Amino acid sequence: MDSHDFHKLLLSRGTFFCYSGLLSEEVLSAISGIVREQVSDIEHDSDLTTRVFGVFIEQAQNIIRYSEERLAEGGIGTVAIGHSKEGFVVEAINPMNADKMLSLKGNLEELQKMESKDLRKAYKQRLRDGPPEGSKGAGLGFIEIARKSSKFEFDFVESPELLFVLKAWIVP
Amino acid sequence: MHLEATNRTPEVSISDSVLEMKGECYPEDITVFAEPILESLAEKLEACDSYSVSLELRYFNSSSAKFFFDFFEVLEETAAKGKSISIEWRYRSSDNSMKEAGEDFEEDMEDADYQLVEI
Numbered sequence: 001m002d003s004h005d006f007h008k009l010l011l012s013r014g015t016f017f018c019y020s021g022l023l024s025e026e027v028l029s030a031i032s033g034i035v036r037e038q039v040s041d042i043e044h045d046s047d048l049t050t051r052v053f054g055v056f057i058e059q060a061q062n063i064i065r066y067s068e069e070r071l072a073e074g075g076i077g078t079v080a081i082g083h084s085k086e087g088f089v090v091e092a093i094n095p096m097n098a099d100k101m102l103s104l105k106g107n108l109e110e111l112q113k114m115e116s117k118d119l120r121k122a123y124k125q126r127l128r129d130g131p132p133e134g135s136k137g138a139g140l141g142f143i144e145i146a147r148k149s150s151k152f153e154f155d156f157v158e159s160p161e162l163l164f165v166l167k168a169w170i171v172p
Numbered sequence: 173m174h175l176e177a178t179n180r181t182p183e184v185s186i187s188d189s190v191l192e193m194k195g196e197c198y199p200e201d202i203t204v205f206a207e208p209i210l211e212s213l214a215e216k217l218e219a220c221d222s223y224s225v226s227l228e229l230r231y232f233n234s235s236s237a238k239f240f241f242d243f244f245e246v247l248e249e250t251a252a253k254g255k256s257i258s259i260e261w262r263y264r265s266s267d268n269s270m271k272e273a274g275e276d277f278e279e280d281m282e283d284a285d286y287q288l289v290e291i
Binding site for chain 1: 179180200201231234237238241264266268269276279
């Protein structure tokens, strides 16, 4: 793909922000203010922009946690935000270890089935119980993404290393 | 104790009778942010008869939620011991996320006086 094709591809799919590479908390500090501004320029409903920003932060921090685990293997990730007339979409793609795939899949499938009031309860319960074993975060990140987004989809792609793809839609 | 706001942490001020926090909370390292605040709060609560807390947050991430959960637990435990604790959770009228968060924290408050304030 030529450089200009890449540029046109991003424009054609409404992607107005995209970061790809090694993601750290330092990088996130550097880009989060810009993301906040860009989202607020497009949309003035502050409840909606905070949801978009919240999903972006959780997705970025997921990549950071996976990258930390895989630093020796050069774990990198991509996080992108797009906008169309329907609303916003936040996408994250990162390499992951295959041994975590089944439990992650089960966890996310469960969250996809839950209604907002159940997600709210699950979030509170997770806060009380503390992080699940083997979780680097509080284990709340995916529940937060499910709560703040209108819907989300995920996929695992072998290319050839295993990539985890998470896509969340935030609509008014 | 006074902490200026940064782009990832709220402004925090802690005096002998009042703690105020205002802004956004998604620090690089929640432990580094939370520990001095929880320590200072514990000292003030130990020394006081009554204490007021006012929080006005626009956003916090899931890693910070655990900090707020612990923070409210300390306040409720102090109230349960007979001290007078009042808490104001201030949220903007259009901000449904912060309203819900305030309601969720309210559920565990029995002895502390907890008010949701729409601004």
